[in-house]
Every structure is written in structure tokens, then in C-alpha cells.
Amino acid sequence: MTPHVPHADPQAGAAVKAADRAHVFHSWSAQGLIDPLAVAGAEGAYFWDYDGNRYLDFTSGLVYTNIGYQHPRVVAAIQEQAGKLATFAPAFAIEARSEAARLIAGRTPGDLDKIFFTNGGAEAVEHAIRMARLHTGRPKVLSAYRSYHGGTATAINITGDPRRWASDSGTAGVVHFWGPFLYRSPFYSATEEEECARALAHLEDTIAFEGPGTIAAIILETVPGTAGIMTPPPGYLAGVREICDRHGIVFVLDEVMAGFGRTGRWFAAEHHGVVPDLMTFAKGVNSGYVPLGGVAISGRIAATFDKRPYPGGLTYSGHPLACAAAVATIQVMEDEKVVENAAALGENVIGPALRELAERHPSVGEVRGTGMFWALDLVRDRETREPLVPYNATGEANAPMAAFASACRSNGLWPFVNMNRTHVVPACTITEAEAKEGIAALDAALAVADEHTV
Numbered sequence: 013m014t015p016h017v018p019h020a021d022p023q024a025g026a027a028v029k030a031a032d033r034a035h036v037f038h039s040w041s042a043q044g045l046i047d048p049l050a051v052a053g054a055e056g057a058y059f060w061d062y063d064g065n066r067y068l069d070f071t072s073g074l075v076y077t078n079i080g081y082q083h084p085r086v087v088a089a090i091q092e093q094a095g096k097l098a099t100f101a102p103a104f105a106i107e108a109r110s111e112a113a114r115l116i117a118g119r120t121p122g123d124l125d126k127i128f129f130t131n132g133g134a135e136a137v138e139h140a141i142r143m144a145r146l147h148t149g150r151p152k153v154l155s156a157y158r159s160y161h162g163g164t165a166t167a168i169n170i171t172g173d174p175r176r177w178a179s180d181s182g183t184a185g186v187v188h189f190w191g192p193f194l195y196r197s198p199f200y201s202a203t204e205e206e207e208c209a210r211a212l213a214h215l216e217d218t219i220a221f222e223g224p225g226t227i228a229a230i231i232l233e234t235v236p237g238t239a240g241i242m243t244p245p246p247g248y249l250a251g252v253r254e255i256c257d258r259h260g261i262v263f264v265l266d267e268v269m270a271g272f273g274r275t276g277r278w279f280a281a282e283h284h285g286v287v288p289d290l291m292t293f294a295k296g297v298n299s300g301y302v303p304l305g306g307v308a309i310s311g312r313i314a315a316t317f318d319k320r321p322y323p324g325g326l327t328y329s330g331h332p333l334a335c336a337a338a339v340a341t342i343q344v345m346e347d348e349k350v351v352e353n354a355a356a357l358g359e360n361v362i363g364p365a366l367r368e369l370a371e372r373h374p375s376v377g378e379v380r381g382t383g384m385f386w387a388l389d390l391v392r393d394r395e396t397r398e399p400l401v402p403y404n405a406t407g408e409a410n411a412p413m414a415a416f417a418s419a420c421r422s423n424g425l426w427p428f429v430n431m432n433r434t435h436v437v438p439a440c441t442i443t444e445a446e447a448k449e450g451i452a453a454l455d456a457a458l459a460v461a462d463e464h465t466v
Contacts, residue, residue, distance in 0.1 A: 018052065018060035025050040025062025039163070040175065054081035057439045057446050059426070067421065068450045070438050071428040075237060075269050076295035078384075079344055080439040086301050089340035093333055102129070102329035112335035115342045116297065116308065119278045122287030124308035128322075129330035133268030133294035134162025136305040137231070139324055140290045141166050143307065144229035144262035146323075147316045152222060154215075154230045154261075156191035158239040161231065161266055170231060173239055174404045189218045191232065193242045195378045195389060196397065204245035212251040224259040229290075234280035237269035238430055241380055241387035249284040256289075262313065264290045268305065272296030273345060273440045276355030276383030283382070289313055296440075298341045304334035345440075354440040358383040361444050362436060365451045375400060375461035386436035388454075390416070393466045399432035400464060412464040419460040425453035 028050040038046060052062045057080050060066040072078065079086065093108055100106050113127040130136045141153055155161065159172035168179050169186045190198040192211035199210035219227060230252060236242050249265075256263040265288040270280035274296055277283055281291070290313060294305030328334075345351060358381070366386055370376040377391035390400040390413070401413050413429055420427040420434075428435040438450060 018064045018066050020064035021052070021062050025052065028062070056080040056082070057442045065424075067424055067426040068438070068446060068453070069426050070420075070436055070450050070454075071426055072384075072437050072439050073300055074295070075274070075428070075435075075437045076300035078273050078296035078440045079299045079341055079348075079350060080441045083299070083341075083344060083441075085344050086299065086337050086340040089336045090301060090333055093336035097332050099328075100332055102325065102327070106330075106332060108332045108335040108339060109330040112330070112338040112342075115339060116293070116306070119342070120291060120308045121279060121281050123311045124287070124291055125311065126309040126314040128307045128309060129335070130294075130305040130307070130326060131303045131328055131331075131334075132162075132305040133266075133292060134164040134167040134305075135326065136268065136292035136294055136307050137161045137167040137170065137266060138164050140264050140292050140307045141170070141229060141231070142324055143290060143309065143313055143316075143322070144264060147313050148228040148260065148262060150226055150228035151185045152187060152227045153185060154187050154189055154218065154222070154227060156232060156236070157188050158191060158193065158242065159233055159236055159266075160238045161233070162268075187218065187222055187227075189215055191236070191242070192245050192248050193240070194245065195242075195380070208245040208248045208251065211245075211248060212255070215252065215255060219255065219259060219261075224261070227259065227261050229262040229264050230256055231264040231266060233266045233268075233270065234284075235270045235275060235382075235385060237385070240389070240430075240433055241385055241435060243380060243382060244284070246284075249281070249286040253286050253288075262290060263288045264292070266292045268292055268294045270385065272341075273351040273354050274383055274385050274437070276351065276358050278351055296341075298334060298337035301337040301341070302331065302334040304331070304338055348441065350440050353442075354383040357442065357444060357447055358386070361447050362386060362451070365448070366436065369451070369455055369458060373455075373458040373462055374465045375458055381436070384436075384438055384440045384442070388434050388436070390432050390434065390461055392464060400461060401432050403431065405431070412461060415464075416457050416461045419457035420453055423453035423456050425450050425457070427454075427457070 050062050051059055116127050117125045155170040157172040161167045161170045168176055172188050192207045194207045201207035267279050271293045289310045291308040298304050366379045370379050375390050376388050377397055378389040392398045392400055401410050417427050417429045428437055
């Protein structure tokens with residue numbers, strides 16, 4: 013594909029910006045302190061503004077454009093579906109919805125063969141928790157600190173990061189625990205084996221003191237995403253699976269960010285040989301071209317609602333345009349070997365290149381990840397592992413990370429920055445040349461972060 017050459021139109025960009033600032037209320041933001049970029053277009057792994065600046069997107073939107081922007085086959089599928097049947101109520105069987113469910117179920121692990129469609133990941137988590145509570149008759153849900161599960165009422169209370177704090181009114185039914193994270197171990201572990209064993213023992217203790225008979229579900233991001241891309245140590249997810257089985261607890265894996273090729277497998281659970289009872293998905297299922305999410309449901313949980321109505325639904329559940337986009341996306345991923353590309357480039361190009369950066373830049377404390385799902389943990393001091401900025405820093409305290417992000421953008425790279433980390437999460441269709449272009453820009457920007465080390 014010939015790269016798009018952006019055409020500058022500052023006047024149009026100014027009009028877009030003015031209307032945005034006058035009328036759009038942005039998420040997670042102090043409205044008077046933000047300056048959103050006016051985007052003119054996007055294609056593949058790139059987007060551009062109205063001033064003619066082109067950026068390599070190392071965020072994949074919000075880690076969802078797994079097949080890149082404006083893939084012609086998916087765009088055509090949406091157009092075709094709009095011409096045939098633009099919308100229809102969810103109580104009916106329609107081709108796009110049925111085919112999307114069939115294709116998703118064909119790729120989920122184990123017997124996760126029933127698909128409940130939602131409009132996004134947060135709603136998927138809401139319904140997975142509702143299903144678990146109804147299935148078990150129990151009220152509590154256990155979830156990890158350093159997690160994000162969505163912005164709706166239940167999902168935000170289950171979340172384990174600071175975005176929960178302002179809305180933390182539903183925690184009577186939510187208990188948080190520490191998941192494994194060797195680099196910043198809460199268990200003073202020295203090895204992955206120690207971290208796995210101690211994290212599982214901590215979870216066992218939490219369950220014992222909360223009362224196993226009160227716990228409906230344990231929900232985990234298979235690989236925590238926004239919180240830092242902390243791949244669980246070998247044996248941890250299998251250990252959680254065993255604990256859940258022993259206590260009659262529903263095991264929920266949140267694959268909203270990690271699923272559909274992001275880790276180099278269709279679902280990250282495949283790396284660990286674990287099958288949950290419920291699995292949530294969204295984002296990469298259709299690269300966000302039309303909002304879509306869902307819950308993949310095991311036979312055991314689905315049987316609960318064979319004769320008993322499930323008390324939940326959405327007006328746009330399995331929307332035809334979203335499902336047509338999912339069908340086309342999955343077919344593109346198969347035909348173009350997108351999952352294989354993510355695995356190969358992650359192992360052979362991105363991983364080695366990021367580790368080489370770590371050897372040269374004192375601000376890089378750790379590199380971790382797999383596939384197209386990587387994080388650089390930036391530090392002031394490698395020996396103490398003091399983060400480059402304090403936890404949940406804002407304003408002046410966050411200046412080093414802000415300077416790093418600005419340097420990335422000056423070099424034509426749009427970075428994913430969260431707290432003291434930068435994540436490398438480009439489209440899973442990215443080429444080797446594009447990956448190297450982005451890493452070269454990271455290399456230059458890390459020199460700015462290095463200025464804040466001791």
C-alpha cells in the first residue's frame with residue numbers, strides 16, 4: 013500500500029478543534045486542561061493531523077486497531093451490511109450476528125461456545141459478573157490491584173487502579189488482591205517461581221478470610237494491559253483455575269485488550285493452557301471499526317440459563333454493522349496471518365530491539381511483553397527501581413513523562429504513556445520497517461527520559 017501523504021488544511025483543523033472544545037466532553041480529563049489533536053485521517057499504522065503532520069501510532073487507538081486503520085475489506089463489509097440490513101433488534105437471528113458468534117466461538121479456548129454480545133468491554137465485564145453471581149448465588153468478586161476492567165458501575169469498582177477512586181461506591185461486593193508482578197513484587201520474591209507460589213498463597217489467604225462460600229468470581233486480565241503489561245509467571249493462571257475449581261468460584265478472564273492476536277495468539281489464555289468459565293472480549297474483535305464486545309460463555313454457565321431467563325440485555329447487542337465488521341476482521345486476520353505476524357515481529361524484532369534500548373538507556377528499568385504487547389518501565393534509578401514519576405503523578409510531578417511523550421511526538425511517533433511506563437502496542441499488521449521506525453523514535457525520546465535519572 014502506498015503511504016498516504018497528508019494534505020495540510022489548518023483552517024479545517026481549526027474548525028474541528030473549535031467545535032470539539034465548545035461541545036465535546038472528553039473522558040478521563042479535566043476539560044479545561046486538555047488540548048486534543050484534530051485528526052484528519054488514518055491508514056494502516058499511521059494517522060495525520062490538519063497541519064500535515066503524520067504519526068506512527070504506537071497506541072493502536074486505545075489498543076484496539078489490531079488490523080490497522082481503514083482496512084479496505086472491513087470498510088467494504090460495513091458498507092455492504094449497511095446496504096443490506098443496517099440494524100435489527102437482538103431477539104432475532106440474523107446472518108451477520110450468527111456468523112460473528114460462530115467465528116468467535118471457533119477461536120475461543122475450550123467450550124466457550126456461547127457468545128453474548130455487548131457494545132464494548134466494560135459492558136462485557138458487567139454481564140460476566142452478573143452471570144457469575146446468578147450462577148453461584150454468591151455476592152463477592154475478587155479482582156487484582158493493577159488492573160482495569162472498564163468505566164461502568166460494576167466494572168469500575170472491580171478495577172484496581174486509581175480511576176476507581178472517584179466512583180468507589182460499590183465495593184461491598186468487590187475485594188482486591190495482589191497479582192504477581194516480579195519487577196515490583198509485593199511478596200519480596202527473587203524468582204518467577206517464588207512470585208507465582210507467593211501470589212497464589214496470598215490469593216488463598218484472601219479467599220479464606222473473605223469466606224469461600226461468599227465469592228462468586230475471580231476476574232483477571234489474562235495479561236494486565238493499561239496497568240503495565242505484566243505477563244503472569246508460568247503456573248499462576250493454572251493455579252488460579254485450580255483454586256476456583258476447589259471452591260466453586262467462577263473464573264473470568266478479561267481479554268478485552270489482550271485478545272484477538274495482540275499477544276501473538278488469538279487469546280492470551282492459550283499461552284498458559286487455561287480455559288476460564290467466562291471470557292470477556294472487545295477491541296480487537298473488529299478493530300473498533302464499530303463498537304462491539306461480548307462474553308464467551310462455557311457450557312456449564314450457559315446451562316444455568318437454559319430454563320431460567322437471563323436478566324440482562326442491550327438494545328444494540330450484536331448490532332449488524334458491528335458483527336459484519338467482526339466477520340470481516342476475523343477473515344482478514346486469517347487470510348493475512350495477522351496473529352502470526354504479531355508473534356513473529358514481537359519475538360524477532362520488537363522484543364530484541366527494546367531490550368537493546370534498555371542496555372543503552374538508564375531510564376529503562378525493565379522491558380516486558382509478547383507479540384504486539386510490550387511495556388518499558390521507566391525509572392529514575394535502576395538499582396532502587398524508583399519510578400521515573402510517582403504513582404498516579406499529575407502536573408509538575410509528571411513532567412519527565414510529559415517531556416518524554418512530547419519528544420516522541422516530535423519524532424513522528426504517537427506513544428502510549430501511562431504513569432511511569434510507555435507501552436509499545438502498534439497494530440498487529442505493522443511491518444518490520446514500521447516497527448524499526450517507531451523504535452528509532454523511541455530511542456531518541458528516551459534520551460530525554462535519561463536526563464531525569466540519577
